[in-house]
Amino acid sequence: MKNFITLADLPDFDQTLHLAMELKKQPTQWDSMGRGKTLGLLFFNPSLRTRLSTQKAAQNLGLPTMVMNFSQESWALEFEDGTKMSGLRSEHVKEAAAVVSQYCDMVAIRAFASLSDKEKDEAEIVLKSFAQYASVPIINMESATAHPLQALADAITLKEHQTPHKPKVVLSWAPHPKALPHAVGNSFVNMMGYMEADFVITHPEGYALNPEITKGIECTTDQQKALKDADFVYTKNWCSYEEYGQILRTDDQWMITPEKMKHTNNGKFMHCLPIRRNIVASDGVLDSPNSLVIQQSQNRIYSAQAVLKQLLENE
Amino acid sequence: MKNFITLADLPDFDQTLHLAMELKKQPTQWDSMGRGKTLGLLFFNPSLRTRLSTQKAAQNLGLPTMVMNFSQESWALEFEDGTKMSGLRSEHVKEAAAVVSQYCDMVAIRAFASLSDKEKDEAEIVLKSFAQYASVPIINMESATAHPLQALADAITLKEHQTPHKPKVVLSWAPHPKALPHAVGNSFVNMMGYMEADFVITHPEGYALNPEITKGIECTTDQQKALKDADFVYTKNWCSYEEYGQILRTDDQWMITPEKMKHTNNGKFMHCLPIRRNIVASDGVLDSPNSLVIQQSQNRIYSAQAVLKQLLENE
Amino acid sequence: MKNFITLADLPDFDQTLHLAMELKKQPTQWDSMGRGKTLGLLFFNPSLRTRLSTQKAAQNLGLPTMVMNFSQESWALEFEDGTKMSGLRSEHVKEAAAVVSQYCDMVAIRAFASLSDKEKDEAEIVLKSFAQYASVPIINMESATAHPLQALADAITLKEHQTPHKPKVVLSWAPHPKALPHAVGNSFVNMMGYMEADFVITHPEGYALNPEITKGIECTTDQQKALKDADFVYTKNWCSYEEYGQILRTDDQWMITPEKMKHTNNGKFMHCLPIRRNIVASDGVLDSPNSLVIQQSQNRIYSAQAVLKQLLENE
Numbered sequence: 014m015k016n017f018i019t020l021a022d023l024p025d026f027d028q029t030l031h032l033a034m035e036l037k038k039q040p041t042q043w044d045s046m047g048r049g050k051t052l053g054l055l056f057f058n059p060s061l062r063t064r065l066s067t068q069k070a071a072q073n074l075g076l077p078t079m080v081m082n083f084s085q086e087s088w089a090l091e092f093e094d095g096t097k098m099s100g101l102r103s104e105h106v107k108e109a110a111a112v113v114s115q116y117c118d119m120v121a122i123r124a125f126a127s128l129s130d131k132e133k134d135e136a137e138i139v140l141k142s143f144a145q146y147a148s149v150p151i152i153n154m155e156s157a158t159a160h161p162l163q164a165l166a167d168a169i170t171l172k173e174h175q176t177p178h179k180p181k182v183v184l185s186w187a188p189h190p191k192a193l194p195h196a197v198g199n200s201f202v203n204m205m206g207y208m209e210a211d212f213v214i215t216h217p218e219g220y221a222l223n224p225e226i227t228k229g230i231e232c233t234t235d236q237q238k239a240l241k242d243a244d245f246v247y248t249k250n251w252c253s254y255e256e257y258g259q260i261l262r263t264d265d266q267w268m269i270t271p272e273k274m275k276h277t278n279n280g281k282f283m284h285c286l287p288i289r290r291n292i293v294a295s296d297g298v299l300d301s302p303n304s305l306v307i308q309q310s311q312n313r314i315y316s317a318q319a320v321l322k323q324l325l326e327n328e
Numbered sequence: 329m330k331n332f333i334t335l336a337d338l339p340d341f342d343q344t345l346h347l348a349m350e351l352k353k354q355p356t357q358w359d360s361m362g363r364g365k366t367l368g369l370l371f372f373n374p375s376l377r378t379r380l381s382t383q384k385a386a387q388n389l390g391l392p393t394m395v396m397n398f399s400q401e402s403w404a405l406e407f408e409d410g411t412k413m414s415g416l417r418s419e420h421v422k423e424a425a426a427v428v429s430q431y432c433d434m435v436a437i438r439a440f441a442s443l444s445d446k447e448k449d450e451a452e453i454v455l456k457s458f459a460q461y462a463s464v465p466i467i468n469m470e471s472a473t474a475h476p477l478q479a480l481a482d483a484i485t486l487k488e489h490q491t492p493h494k495p496k497v498v499l500s501w502a503p504h505p506k507a508l509p510h511a512v513g514n515s516f517v518n519m520m521g522y523m524e525a526d527f528v529i530t531h532p533e534g535y536a537l538n539p540e541i542t543k544g545i546e547c548t549t550d551q552q553k554a555l556k557d558a559d560f561v562y563t564k565n566w567c568s569y570e571e572y573g574q575i576l577r578t579d580d581q582w583m584i585t586p587e588k589m590k591h592t593n594n595g596k597f598m599h600c601l602p603i604r605r606n607i608v609a610s611d612g613v614l615d616s617p618n619s620l621v622i623q624q625s626q627n628r629i630y631s632a633q634a635v636l637k638q639l640l641e642n643e
Numbered sequence: 644m645k646n647f648i649t650l651a652d653l654p655d656f657d658q659t660l661h662l663a664m665e666l667k668k669q670p671t672q673w674d675s676m677g678r679g680k681t682l683g684l685l686f687f688n689p690s691l692r693t694r695l696s697t698q699k700a701a702q703n704l705g706l707p708t709m710v711m712n713f714s715q716e717s718w719a720l721e722f723e724d725g726t727k728m729s730g731l732r733s734e735h736v737k738e739a740a741a742v743v744s745q746y747c748d749m750v751a752i753r754a755f756a757s758l759s760d761k762e763k764d765e766a767e768i769v770l771k772s773f774a775q776y777a778s779v780p781i782i783n784m785e786s787a788t789a790h791p792l793q794a795l796a797d798a799i800t801l802k803e804h805q806t807p808h809k810p811k812v813v814l815s816w817a818p819h820p821k822a823l824p825h826a827v828g829n830s831f832v833n834m835m836g837y838m839e840a841d842f843v844i845t846h847p848e849g850y851a852l853n854p855e856i857t858k859g860i861e862c863t864t865d866q867q868k869a870l871k872d873a874d875f876v877y878t879k880n881w882c883s884y885e886e887y888g889q890i891l892r893t894d895d896q897w898m899i900t901p902e903k904m905k906h907t908n909n910g911k912f913m914h915c916l917p918i919r920r921n922i923v924a925s926d927g928v929l930d931s932p933n934s935l936v937i938q939q940s941q942n943r944i945y946s947a948q949a950v951l952k953q954l955l956e957n958e
Binding site (some may be wrong): 041044056059060061062064065066068069072082085190191286287288289290291292296299300306307310311313314 | 364366368392394396400401402403406410411412413414415418419420422423424426427428430431432
């Protein structure tokens with residue numbers, strides 16, 4: 014694995030999942046593996062779980078980290094080729110990526126979608142530019158269109174609650190006051206491609222995800238039908254993909270409530286966090302023992318650690 | 329000790345003080361105690377001494393730290409129960425505290441008073457919410473109403489300058505251009521409850537601290553009388569408690585000067601820092617050999633280390 | 644060496660250069676030298692290379708670091724003596740420096756020139772005040788008038804591309820849309836004083852560096868003549884020194900282009916980064932194999948490490 018930008022970069026998904034679950038049992042069994050190496054964490058956007066879980070994963074491997082907040086601590090970066098850099102951006106990613114490669118043995122990056130320019134977002138200009146100009150592996154800590162470390166943590170969580178039967182997993186859109194990216198939804202869909210499950214996506218009119226990503230997957234605008242007998246309800250807001258970046262509705266018809274959960278098969282509730290209570294899901298859902306959200310966040314350590322370990326072994 | 333939110337949480341004040349002084353003599357004698365564990369430091373407000381001294385204390389114990397500035401690096405938190413989170417706050421403390429507990433074995437938090445809502449400040453909503461929803465110990469790095477790590481460092485400093493006689497210790501209000509919290513004053517008063525001393529508080533009219541905290545302690549508005557023969561003059565500004573958050577005066581009548589110090593018993597000058605020179609105390613006081621302010625800041629390492637060590641042993 | 648504020652503080656330039664090059668060959672051969680000690684990194688300005696390379700250098704020596712961004716994380720500092728601190732600055736450098744000395748065994752500081760007050764900038768008030776009031780060594784991570792860690796890295800880079808003949812080294816001014824400090828230019832000039840080379844400075848009318856620094860060095864406003872047969876072209880913008888802080892021109896006549904590089908002796912291109920492409924130098928120059936800019940950034944690790952190692956040995 015040269016970089017970890019999407020789940021498809023993993024040499025073997027099942028083996029990675031297995032490794033992550035082994036690491037959870039004995040987190041520090043390879044605690045001198047990272048000795049003498051350095052992981053750089055570059056943030057272009059806020060982060061709580063990703064920041065801390067990736068640091069903890071590195072610490073479990075004895076891998077020192079250096080954290081850098083690009084919006085506050087460093088220079089604004091230019092990503093376009095051939096521009097006359099006379100504006101606010103004082104350093105080109107060509108230099109920044111090559112320079113960071115001198116100081117770090119791996120570089121993890123968070124760079125959200127703009128949600129204003131679909132083409133640029135889909136080009137994944139930040140992650141792809143770093144991957145192009147860096148001489149060390151690049152790790153995706155949520156890019157414009159993908160959040161594979163979250164999806165891998167979600168796979169661990171699903172596995173930890175394995176049902177005796179083939180489970181029904183539902184990805185349900187939920188409302189939100191702000192326009193949110195598709196990254197978590199996309200990566201969850203990609204990840205479900207590796208799992209044995211009946212997988213259904215449900216969302217209101219106008220909120221279909223990128224059809225190239227959901228090709229061959231059952232999608233319905235009937236949330237009630239989708240939730241029926243579900244074993245897992247993965248909830249997430251995203252803005253419209255078709256009317257890119259738009260919020261088409263903010264009413265609470267699609268909020269997940271205890272009443273809706275009653276129609277599931279004693280379904281588990283999942284969300285990547287942060288979650289807005291009583292907007293995306295009501296208190297009763299989040300405070301129920303069937304909520305797996307905290308366990309999902311715990312598994313972020315081991316999804317990151319499984320990726321870091323494989324990259325360390327590559328070298 | 330489950331959490332360290334106020335001095336009253338310590339299992340034994342005198343033993344803790346003794347431990348801190350032992351740690352100062354041999355700071356790294358338990359330098360592998362924290363191995364494999366992690367201390368999270370969460371800042372909702374600026375910090376110099378607290379940030380660095382707590383990190384240093386952790387380092388002395390071999391305890392890795394992860395620092396997080398909530399105002400810049402993460403999501404704004406919601407603390408109210410049952411709200412529809414449709415505003416600017418995108419994560420509830422219920423999730424944030426539970427999530428951070430997955431990554432850290434202890435969480436230290438700084439969250440200042442608002443000084444606009446007395447009831448909320450006294451409810452200590454940030455620290456108490458974290459303590460309620462976290463599954464790991466919470467450490468107070470200055471909350472709305474208490475700064476116990478400072479008070480413990482002050483106790484070390486007083487002990488290091490023990491007088492042959494029972495000392496006279498004065499806590500004197502001093503002027504300041506901004507409204508400041510009562511946290512340092514409150515915790516100093518609490519701490520003095522564990523010390524053998526004649527303790528007097530002096531402040532202008534309208535600046536009495538919370539009477540529940542100062543119950544039974546001599547308070548006077550006659551600064552000159554209070555300073556007379558004092559062995560230690562602990563100076564600190566706070567805004568009005570009665571007219572909550574108000575600044576009632578900014579004149580320099582209450583500033584500590586070398587002239588005033590002359591009436592003390594060759595008294596030592598103490599302040600928690602940061603201090604505004606020639607407003608709170610004049611240059612001549614701060615630059616005098618009788619000023620203990622730098623030593624107080626040094627002792628912040630050992631007060632933090634004594635608390636961290638006890639929490640590590642708890643587990 | 645008490646502090647490292649300029650190159651002149653080094654006990655022996657040549658030995659330091661030699662040490663740095665040895666460290667590059669075996670970066671971790673002294674990886675327990677910093678054990679139990681702490682390096683504080685204080686930033687008053689943005690930093691990418693300096694931040695990460697200094698951290699990496701410390702890590703190679705087993706020296707723990709604590710990073711502090713003064714503009715966001717701490718209190719604003721007062722540097723003037725005797726002021727009544729009634730404004731925005733809530734802590735005096737007298738206290739800040741003495742306090743930080745309690746927690747760190749060495750303190751590295753970045754504090755750029757204001758470019759508005761020549762006298763204050765030349766007084767190096769931030770670095771000098773810290774050096775005066777700290778009880779531990781102070782390291783310059785770019786001050787108002789000097790950037791010696793960069794110059795030392797540049798010396799390593801020059802040495803690594805040694806020519807069979809005495810090389811011709813040109814320092815050429817280049818355009819830039821913002822007013823930039825003279826620190827890098829000054830320290831490069833100082834560094835060249837230790838090297839065997841024909842050294843020429845070229846800049847447009849009005850852009851002469853401080854004549855005290857360039858005394859005895861050939862300076863010309865004829866860039867073409869200066870570049871002729873050059874072995875190394877070190878490029879850097881700075882604002883006017885005479886008309887202090889002013890930008891006198893922003894046209895691209897002085898931009899370094901492949902056409903200009905043709906007149907050199909297959910000259911190597913150098914710049915400290917960050918660089919604005921197609922303003923300071925064109926893409927063709929930066930993307931050419933003759934560009935040494937990434938190697939310069941790599942050598943920042945070893946210039947910092949050579950300084951840190953000597954300071955650690957001092958103690």
